[in-house]
Amino acid sequence: MPSPFLTPGSSTKANELALLHLRRDQTIPTILRTYDDENLGYDEGKVTNTRFGSFPHSTIIDHPWGSQIAASKVDTGSRGRRAAPPKRKAEELDASGTTTGGDEEMPSLKTPVAAASGFLHVLYPTPESWTMSLPHRTQVVYTPDYSYILHRLRARPGNTVIEAGAGSGSFTHAAVRAVFNGYPEEGPATKRRRLGKVCSFEFHEQRVGKVQDEINQHGLDGLVEVTHRDVYEHGFLLGDPQTGKSPKANAIFLDLPAPWLALKHLVRKPPSGAESPLDPSSPVYLCSFSPCLEQAERTIRIMRQLSWLSISMVEVSHRRLDVKRERVGLDTEGVRGATLHPKSVEEAVAKLRSDEERAKLGRSGLLQSGDASASKKDSSAQMSTTPSYALGRLTHRSEPDLKTHTSYLVFAVLPRDWTEEDEQRCRQKWPSNRVNSAAEETPAKSRRQMKKEAKAQKVQEKGEEQQTSEAKSES
Ligand SMILES: C[S@@+](CC[C@H](N)C(=O)[O-])C[C@H]1O[C@@H](n2cnc3c(N)ncnc32)[C@H](O)[C@@H]1O
Numbered sequence: 001m002p003s004p005f006l007t008p009g010s011s012t013k014a015n016e017l018a019l020l021h022l023r024r025d026q027t028i029p030t031i032l033r034t035y036d037d038e039n040l041g042y043d044e045g046k047v048t049n050t051r052f053g054s055f056p057h058s059t060i061i062d063h064p065w066g067s068q069i070a071a072s073k074v075d076t077g078s079r080g081r082r083a084a085p086p087k088r089k090a091e092e093l094d095a096s097g098t099t100t101g102g103d104e105e106m107p108s109l110k111t112p113v114a115a116a117s118g119f120l121h122v123l124y125p126t127p128e129s130w131t132m133s134l135p136h137r138t139q140v141v142y143t144p145d146y147s148y149i150l151h152r153l154r155a156r157p158g159n160t161v162i163e164a165g166a167g168s169g170s171f172t173h174a175a176v177r178a179v180f181n182g183y184p185e186e187g188p189a190t191k192r193r194r195l196g197k198v199c200s201f202e203f204h205e206q207r208v209g210k211v212q213d214e215i216n217q218h219g220l221d222g223l224v225e226v227t228h229r230d231v232y233e234h235g236f237l238l239g240d241p242q243t244g245k246s247p248k249a250n251a252i253f254l255d256l257p258a259p260w261l262a263l264k265h266l267v268r269k270p271p272s273g274a275e276s277p278l279d280p281s282s283p284v285y286l287c288s289f290s291p292c293l294e295q296a297e298r299t300i301r302i303m304r305q306l307s308w309l310s311i312s313m314v315e316v317s318h319r320r321l322d323v324k325r326e327r328v329g330l331d332t333e334g335v336r337g338a339t340l341h342p343k344s345v346e347e348a349v350a351k352l353r354s355d356e357e358r359a360k361l362g363r364s365g366l367l368q369s370g371d372a373s374a375s376k377k378d379s380s381a382q383m384s385t386t387p388s389y390a391l392g393r394l395t396h397r398s399e400p401d402l403k404t405h406t407s408y409l410v411f412a413v414l415p416r417d418w419t420e421e422d423e424q425r426c427r428q429k430w431p432s433n434r435v436n437s438a439a440e441e442t443p444a445k446s447r448r449q450m451k452k453e454a455k456a457q458k459v460q461e462k463g464e465e466q467q468t469s470e471a472k473s474e475s
Pocket of ligand 1: 138139140141164165166167168169170171172201202203204207229230231232233255256257
């Protein structure tokens with residue numbers, strides 16, 4: 001099954017994840033099904049109820065992504081009072097095998113009737129929207145952090161990423177999109193076309209089960225491999241911790257309470273004699289996510305002992321700045337967000353004077369509605385000589401609800417092992433006149449010396465030319 005995260009196609013499909021977008025900060029993830037998989041007893045099949053109305057999934061399936069879906073009239077009251085428990089019906093359907101996957105074979109469902117109001121938009125899932133809507137089981141890595149981490153890990157199509165722990169699967173989805181290079185069913189990986197993969201490790205049993213279910217429902221089987229493992233003790237091999245297969249990782253992301261305890265397994269030659277989980281043919285990039293500086297320091301100390309290079313630490317502290325023009329004044333009547341209040345003493349006094357004037361005219365019966373509106377128009381015309389975008393005071397303040405948390409990210413690189421055979425292979429592959437044993441033995445010449453030698457050669461050539469011309473003239 002193709003994943004809607006990676007290849008969503010043009011329209012929604014039954015049994016695939018879709019995001020029901022209610023408003024900017026409210027999205028409901030759901031697996032679209034025509035039948036009532038939770039046995040809630042709706043005549044219309046599976047229904048999602050929201051504050052903007054009820055949405056039978058039959059009205060959402062087979063619509064282009066981004067479509068606006070109108071709410072339907074759904075009987076949410078009487079379904080619990082049915083004589084035959086709907087659960088039995090659903091169980092029978094499950095047993096007959098007609099519910100899962102075979103939506104065409106479903107018994108007839110009630111055709112939904114459009115409600116007078118209410119709508120939502122149906123969107124395909126992305127790692128960003130999934131991060132905002134996923135069921136949180138742990139603290140998660142948010143988009144501002146994982147976009148930077150994946151960039152620094154040089155995660156690209158065809159790479160293999162090790163992730164520990166998987167937690168709620170937020171980073172997992174972003175990582176698999178970064179390394180995706182085709183589905184395993186499309187053909188085996190070749191030397192030139194490696195299929196990207198995420199090897200995810202988690203020691204909390206229930207979280208493993210949940211992540212595994214989500215990976216399966218999101219069509220990411222084969223691209224993400226979740227292993228139930230305490231990585232401090234048993235490392236990162238796939239299958240058996242001692243004799244298992246190496247994931248041959250190019251990039252590693254550790255989101256663990258004690259990352260330094262896992263580092264001993266991330267070496268080229270494990271002391272136990274087991275295979276290394278790292279790709280022997282490439283440098284390995286690592287990022288460790290810590291909420292406090294002490295953890296970052298401790299990780300760095302162990303990294304140094306284990307030959308990690310280019311170690312650097314970054315504190316991620318995102319702030320989104322809300323920039324806007326604050327308008328205050330009596331000329332802002334009807335302007336959204338503006339403060340209708342005199343902005344200076346002069347304006348306040350002018351207002352008092354005009355109010356007094358108008359009161360006087362009113363008392364003497366001279367104020368006519370036409371005159372009043374004309375005088376109002378005159379004053380606003382006077383004030384509107386400045387273009388509206390330049391009116392008011394420019395202010396900025398940081399938006400408080402940006403979802404992220406302060407994090408200390410430690411980055412490092414472990415170069416690939418380099419043997420004499422590798423050296424010889426390279427010399428054969430890229431022979432160079434400049435790389436020969438003679439050149440290696442003699443120390444490199446300085447520029448000055450080279451210039452001197454060139455000059456001497458020129459003088460010598462000139463002398464030789466002169467000699468031959470003299471000899472010619474003599475003969
Ligand atoms: C902060 S959460 C990870 C969140 C995840 N990166 C995400 O974006 O959703 C840390 C996870 O590490 C797991 N963990 C802690 N110690 C572990 C260990 N020794 N081996 C494997 N997983 C471990 C915890 O169970 C927890 O789920």
